[in-house]
Amino acid sequence: MSESFQGTVIRGALAHLLTSTPAKLLGFALTILAAQTLSPGLYGEFNLAVTIYGISDLLTNPSVFTYFVRTPEAPEKSLNSAFTFSLVRGVILMGIFWLLATPLAAAFDGGPGVVVLLQLLSTTFFIASVRNPWVVSVYHGLEYRKMALIESVGALVGNIAGIVLLLIYENPAALATGVIVNQIVGCILTWVYADRAPKFAFDVKELVTVWNFSRFLLINNIIIFLLLQLDDVFIAKLAGLELLGIYALAFKVANDSVLFLIATLRQVLLPAFVRLVSDREKLARATLRAVGTLSALSWILASATFAIAHELMLIISPDPEWRGSELVLMALMPFVLVRAVNGVYGSVLVAVGEPQVLSRVAGFQLACMIPLMWLGYEVGLGIRGSEMDGVLGVTLAIAILNLLTNNVLMVHCHREHDIPGWKGFGLMWLLAPVCVPAAGLATWLKDPTWNPWFGATVGALIVLLIALPAWELLVRGLKLGELVDSPSKLIQRAISR
Template sequence: MPHSTQTKIAKGAIWMILFRLIERGLGLISTLILARLLMPEDFGVVAMAMSFIAMAELLSAFNFDTAIIQNQSATHDHYNSAWTCSLLLGLCITLLMIALAVPIATFYRRPELTWVVVALAFGPLFTGAQNIGVVAFLKELNFRREFKFQVFRKLISFSVVVPLAFLLRSYWALVVGILVSKLGGTLISYLMHPYRPRLDFSKARELLFFSRWLLINNVAGFLKERGADFFVGRMTGATSLGTYNIAYELANLPTTEIGAPINRALLPGFARMSSQVAVSDAYSNAVGILALVTLPIAASIHALAPYLVPLMLGNKWLGAVPLMQLLAFNGVLVLLHSSICAVLIGRGFPARAMYANLVYTVMLLLLLAGIFLHDRSVGVIGAAYAALLTSLLSTPIYLHQLHRCLGLHPLLFVKIAARPVVASACLILMVQWITPSYYVGMSFASILIWFVAGSIVALCTYLVAILLMWHVAGRPAGAEQILRQRMIKEWSQRFKLRTSSNQV
């Protein structure tokens, strides 16, 4: 792979991580404010409506932008055809969801859902009308402009939903926030890129042919993340669903917000690589770094969740604690799965990614059905166990697809993750030994002090454990060495810059 492409991928990953930090920072602030103002039931009502709307979107989501990114010779006809198909599909989804609003409300036994579904049904139409020209930001590895586009869209949503939450104190604040985010993103897309699409079906068949696997992959990916919503919402109600959704979001927040932008940068980069060996080396290093960073984050969430939830959300959300402890590790496995899919799609194997996600989906739905049909009283904790168990059992399927397409042996990933796994286990044991058990009635100051103390203990324990094992192993090449060299290089550059500025 040319050095310039490697550099662009590295810079792209940094830009995408920066965007996700800003986006999720705003999202986290928004979630914390909304969680204080609204009830778990409010989040559950919106999740019920969005579960069907998001499924309808993905049933028609052919990922035309991915097809254009993967096709290095895409023309204006490809862009126009992609925009035309997206617009028409968005319109069809809007009309379909309006027609199904009453049946959806009946399914969940919540009459108030009817108008929520009708309102949210316009979201797919807004998204379908988005300027297809912004895909060029990723295709051309222009991540700086992609960063600006995504940040502006998030700022619009944040500036609307938080004031509305104070004003309305109901789930309608969430509904309006979602719609404004989608409409704002579409308007900004035309301001950010000069391309003006027009109706054109000349390349529709070609795009649909490539994207047919991505369609199935998207449906499987949706059920992978949101399949539990249908069971939890139907069997246990809006309050439990709202608790599960917040726990899922917070538990996955650190790992997905590190991994998702890297995957977003890797996909167009891998599409440009010409050497299979370069892909294997680059991906092995990326997974090593992800394991080194995300595993201790998941372990910290597991250990500190009893303090994290009351500190951030309040005691009315304490039901999210055991869910977060399970879903944190599920998030690490799902991140590994998504990175594998990004590589497979980028290298032109979308069917392999689809197959792995499809197996995961079938396994998850069977486990959820079995758990809830056997004993409905298990509630949301059963859904969390089902998600974690499915991620564990399906991981060999993803690794097999990677081995088949890129030649990476599954044992390589065991070797990569060994030291981070052991160090993370030490982290959990040390934090649980140091911190006392949380109890209702503990003062806010005590919660904050023990959370901060636990976080410091977690960081120090992990760093000492991982560095000790690395030195004992003979300081082998891998993620630890890459991060160490990168940090030394950064410090060296900063020192030289300070020295030169002082001399001037």
């Protein structure tokens, strides 16, 4: 990857990070407020509604926008036809989902509260359908600042709306309304930044061309969503909405405090990899650098979160009914680590035009998921007879499944695209010998009687003061500068750009 191109990608990552941080901080504040305002059961209702809505959306969403990002040469009639199809789909689905809210909620053991939430969320089918597809030109031009605004401002405004409404009404419907506001603002921004307005058209030939590529992404996205949300349904069925609420809160904290940085940096990879597809050597170097850097960040963030999980969840909600969420948060950290690297290899496969590989791998994951979750739940339940231990077993089983997937993706990219597998594996685990003991030391040194804010600060500092210098020394000592950025190099580039 050339220095100028790498600089563009780094600027894009910084733009995404800086723009998304306020929204994520407000999202974290909304999570804290929800934990302090709602009971685990009510929070579980909201997450069950979001899961049902998400499954319904993915089952009918052809995932065409990724196709247009991947295909800059797509003709005008293709984009216009996709817009028309999306609009028709949105209107029909909004009506159907509203009418079927009651039986859908009943199918997942949800009550009247879930029905109301589903009817609110049904409006997002229409809102999403009127997004302007011509905004794809922003992605083709690697205009990362605009991309960041499109993807972050809606979340910012939606979180503000959610906070205000939750303070007033203390009802999970406030959270659903925040989701709707997020979609509305994001839709408006696609029209603000698109270089033209779409026209009504319906070219069957163009839609078939789009479908031939996006069908694999659709299958993959459905499976990935099920992999991420099937655990919610599983836990709700076996352990009840209260434990689902505890599990969902821990996952939300992990997503907002750890995964947001990883996901933000990963968002810039697909447009960048598309530019490098014609040069296998540059693509391999860029992939290894992404794997090395994201893995190092993941190890540090996950280790620090593991060390301060108890204090973090006490800060979010001191109410005893939320206890156990800190254990789930700790158990989620292995999943967080693997998910970051899987995203890198997934972006490579989409960039080179192999979404079908992702579908096959994700299908294998889904086939294994329910048996593994059941095994994890039964093993956990058998330890002390506690349903919470069963939930922890489910969490660890999902992490193991994602680790197996990581190895499959790594081997495929090595065999088919000359991306060195052993180097990728080594870079992924480079900081493990440092971060694991650092997290253990921080956990051991902290006193549980300390003020949660003080304990969290001490624990995080211990991990950072050990892991960051070790990262720098390992990169320099092993001469890995061409494969992974050191902290000083990242800071230097950020300042210079």
